Amino acid sequence: MSRLLTRLLGRLPIGWLQLVHQRGRFAAALSGVAFANVLVFVQLGLMSSMGVSTLRPYQFFQGDILISAADANTLTDGGNVARQWMLQALADPDVVDGMGLFVAMVPWDRGETDISLTTFGIDPFRTAFLAPEIAADIDVLQVQDAAILDRLARGLTQEEAAAIRLQTPLSFETQGRTLTAYDTFAGGGGFVGDGYLLVSDQTFLSLFPARSSGAPDHILLRLRPGAQPDAVVDRLKTLIADPTLRIRSYADAMDEEVRFQQTQRPTGVIFGFGVLIGVLVGIVIVFQVLSADVADHLREYATFKAMGYGQGFFLGVVVEEAVILGVLGFIPGVIAGWGILTLMAKVTTLPLFISFGMAVTVFIGTVVFSALSGMIATRRLAAADPADLF
Amino acid sequence: MPDEDLSIRASALNHWFGAGEARKQALFDIDLRIRRGSFIVMVGPSGSGKTTLLTLLGCLREIQEGSVLLLGQELRNATTAQNVRLRRRLGFIFQAHNLHESLTARQNVLMGLQVKGRMDREVSDKAAAHILTLLGLSERLDYLPANLSGGQKQRVAIGRALVGNPDVVLADEPTAALDWETAASVVDLLKQLGRARGTTTLMVTHDNRILDRADRILTLEDGRLVGDEDRT
Structure with missing residues (x-):
């Protein structure tokens, strides 16, 4: 891993080395990211199943236009x-x-x-x-x-x-x-x-x-x-x-009902908030871990500053850590999320699953939000003054 | 002495700490010219301003009054980017080793090379191993700092400062944690770099045995340069 990252980054993978140096903290951070992923997957799975189950009865019929009450x-x-x-x-x-x-x-x-x-x-x-x-x-x-x-x-x-x-x-x-x-x-x-x-x-x-x-x-x-x-x-x-009628194409009726269920019905709104909370939990966990990590290494970072390393280098190190946490935290997250949704699907008979698109979205979201948390955490680097080293 | 022969030139350098009534002057009218390749030792009691001068000359602090010309570049009003670029041409050795705990001895030294940009990995690995071998650490290349003694850690820090062939080495009590034999070899290495590559060393030390090897001894007292003995 270290060699691969050295090749990819064109420098020593300090972020990775820092993370694996403190294995306990690393494991806790990964668990935190995985937990946030599970939260997001379960909520997204519920939201998605709401969409799938909402559309299910429409699939019993074949029509082009639906006339309903307003x-x-x-x-x-x-x-x-x-x-x-x-x-x-x-x-x-x-x-x-x-x-x-x-x-x-x-x-x-x-x-x-x-x-x-x-x-x-x-x-x-x-x-x-x-x-x-x-x-x-x-x-x-x-x-x-x-x-x-x-x-x-x-x-x-x-x-x-x-x-x-x-x-x-x-x-x-x-x-x-x-x-x-x-x-x-x-x-x-x-x-x-x-x-x-x-x-x-x-x-x-x-x-x-x-x-x-x-x-x-x-x-x-x-x-x-x-x-x-x-x-x-x-x-x-x-x-x-x-005016007491609603005339729509069958396809529009399906889209409108999914949108209504997901944004107007309390259950849909609750699932939406669940996703938001999962994302926030993930951001807070990654930020806390990286922030503590930066604080622990302020003296080393100040040394690097004295040696001539610029802000871009430090940003790179912290974002490297964030992306590693995001990527490695995603793997147990997606496995646990899949397991929980499969179990819930058995119990409820709801169409609960992790689709490929959902997995890709959550993966990209995890990496992006982890990187954002890392960028915020680098603000603490301002406290690393190389003049204090002497 | 023409400017092109100088590594450092300080003129009318004053520095203060604090603000308002608490403002206290730490350096008074420092005028200094340091020739390229020389080995300078700076002495003086605690609080005399040695460290402050070292940080000003190493562009780690902003010049408040006066002028410092470091490697031909004026530090007064220099931008952050200019300071960062200039620091890459310096080698800092701190009293505390400040090694990165997650990096091995070799990786810590590589950080001194990496700052200069992308290098062939094999070449940089060899350079790091070479300097550590010169410092007597050939058996400890892949040890983490936690598994090294105090003296070994300090030697790694010295290797990190020297591996990039700096133009100027600024050192604060670098040999305090070393036995005399090792300290002498470090001083010899620095002097050898001065002769071979024109590396200038400005070292703060209280070790009298090192004073004997200095080309020039500067003495600071109460923020003033009170002694300047040329021994060449």
């Missing part, structure tokens, strides 16, 4: 939309089809644990609006009180989920009715519910008698191939000039 910031909240607007939208030459989408939470008493499933009511005859995996098995929903259940839902064992087939369906009570799951699909627990359930719009309305078939939660539109969703959205906004 107060619908997510798929699961907001008011209803009158079906008449779907008919109005179909007047646009680029809109080829539309489907009402009903959404509500359905409780499922599982004995020791009660779970809550985000339930979508769809028209089983409009398979073009469904993701291929779901569309393939959607015929069963034509039967009243039939359902397709999320096999990754929390509280559902793998064995139970694997046993659900047309010949061996799983029946359960909810909303005063008995639903029968004939098939499964891959969803997964999120921050809103423990999993998903797909039923026909008719079954949905029998589960929620107060709801009306003329007022779904959202309207999904499909466009003819080659049509520009943004241009159609603009036209629809003129055609349907109702």
